[in-house]
Amino acid sequence: xxxxxxxxxxxxxxxxxxxxxxxxxxxxxxxxxxxxxxxxxxxxxxxxxxxxxxxxxxxxxxxxxxxxxxxxxxxxxxxxxxxxxxxxxxxxxxxxxxxxxxxxxxxxxxxxxxxxxxxxxxxxxxxxxxxxxxxxxxxxxxxxxxxxxxxxxxxxxxxxxxxxxxxxxxxxxxxxxxxxxxxxxxxxxxxxxxxxxxxxxxxxxxxxxxxxxxxxxxxxxxxxxxxxxxxxxxxxxxxxxxxxxxxxxxxxxxxxxxxxxxxxxxxxxxxxxxxxxxxxxxxxxxxxxxxxxxxxxxxxxxxxxxxxxxxxx
Numbered sequence: 001x002x003x004x005x006x007x008x009x010x011x012x013x014x015x016x017x018x019x020x021x022x023x024x025x026x027x028x029x030x031x032x033x034x035x036x037x038x039x040x041x042x043x044x045x046x047x048x049x050x051x052x053x054x055x056x057x058x059x060x061x062x063x064x065x066x067x068x069x070x071x072x073x074x075x076x077x078x079x080x081x082x083x084x085x086x087x088x089x090x091x092x093x094x095x096x097x098x099x100x101x102x103x104x105x106x107x108x109x110x111x112x113x114x115x116x117x118x119x120x121x122x123x124x125x126x127x128x129x130x131x132x133x134x135x136x137x138x139x140x141x142x143x144x145x146x147x148x149x150x151x152x153x154x155x156x157x158x159x160x161x162x163x164x165x166x167x168x169x170x171x172x173x174x175x176x177x178x179x180x181x182x183x184x185x186x187x188x189x190x191x192x193x194x195x196x197x198x199x200x201x202x203x204x205x206x207x208x209x210x211x212x213x214x215x216x217x218x219x220x221x222x223x224x225x226x227x228x229x230x231x232x233x234x235x236x237x238x239x240x241x242x243x244x245x246x247x248x249x250x251x252x253x254x255x256x257x258x259x260x261x262x263x264x265x266x267x268x269x270x271x272x273x274x275x276x277x278x279x280x281x282x283x284x285x286x287x288x289x290x291x292x293x294x295x296x297x298x299x300x301x302x303x304x305x306x307x308x309x310x311x312x313x
Contacts, residue, residue: 102266105154113233113282116272117152118143122264123168133176133196135159135264140167148229150221150270156235156258157181157221158267169269174236175202175261181230182222185213186280191222194236194255201240204253211251213242218283219255231270233278258284 103119110117124136139145141164151158151171159179163170172179175196183194183204190213192206204219217239223232237255245251 099266102154106152106266106268109152109154109156109235109282110268113231113278114274114276115152115231115268115270117268118145118271120169120267120269122267125264132178133173133198133261134162135171135173135267137169137171137267137269138167139269140165140169142166144271145169145269150227150229150231150234151267152234152270153259153264153267155260156237157230158259158261158264160229161269171267173261174257174259175199181236182224183219183236184222184232185211186218186220186283188212188217192219192250192253194219201254201256202237204239204255206251206253207249209245209248209251213239213251213253215239215242218280220280220283223277227273231273233274233280233282235283 106117106119109115118139120137120139122135123138126134137151145161145164147161147164149161151160157174159171159173159176161169162172173196174181174194175198177196177198179196181194183192184190185192185206188211190206190208190211192204194202194204197203206213219236219239221230221232221234221236224230235258237257239253240256241254243252243254
């Protein structure tokens with residue numbers, strides 16, 4: 001186009017119209033009178049723009065990926081950290097629920113036997129000086145713990161305190177070969193002495209060699225003089241085998257302990273003995289035997305069988 005007076009006037013006019021349309025479009029917003037024209041233009045030029053975009057986007061994506069890689073890595077690390085924390089929390093909640101259950105059982109035994117106990121947690125197992133069956137608990141002299149106190153949990157007898165430090169104590173477990181406790185049979189009151197045998201059942205020598213004992217009978221602690229090292233009435237275990245009586249002065253039993261000595265967590269140290277012997281009150285309720293269903297079958301002779309019998313007669 002030649003640069004003439006008319007062309008300059010036309011250019012000024014087109015610029016003025018363009019500004020007027022922009023002003024109208026901005027003020028009109030969604031109801032702009034040029035919205036239809038803009039949509040028509042989008043329909044015409046949109047595919048072209050998409051084609052150009054698809055050609056350019058891979059490069060743009062690569063640049064964005066490089067630019068955002070640091071922030072994405074940080075976000076991923078944060079998510080992994082949050083996930084690990086959540087798993088730890090869930091695991092902790094499960095463990096806390098287990099501990100609360102153990103504590104409830106132990107408090108029930110304490111109430112039934114009228115034992116004054118100091119709750120403790122097992123923080124170590126074994127002995128630094130040998131291979132004896134011992135545990136370390138997180139209570140000591142500062143908590144009122146003394147040597148030769150009875151230790152129990154929600155299942156029964158755990159052991160006795162042997163060494164006391166300011167804040168921790170060592171407990172000799174009832175299954176240790178050097179452990180011995182006086183026992184009393186439920187019902188018959190037959191007395192004996194139980195000794196540990198490691199991971200095998202406790203060995204009990206009854207003082208009465210002619211005592212009537214059977215599998216399934218239960219034992220509790222007899223108690224010691226001045227209640228040390230053992231208070232009376234703490235569940236010990238269930239008879240699993242009885243040696244045949246050989247006419248000796250004693251009779252040997254093998255007793256499965258109530259306590260699982262490899263799964264100890266929450267325990268209680270008896271700091272106050274009961275005022276009276278609880279006898280068998282602390283023993284768990286015996287499970288009721290499941291009745292065996294019986295079926296009665298009535299056989300009715302068939303008509304054919306009756307007819308055969310008549311013919312034979």
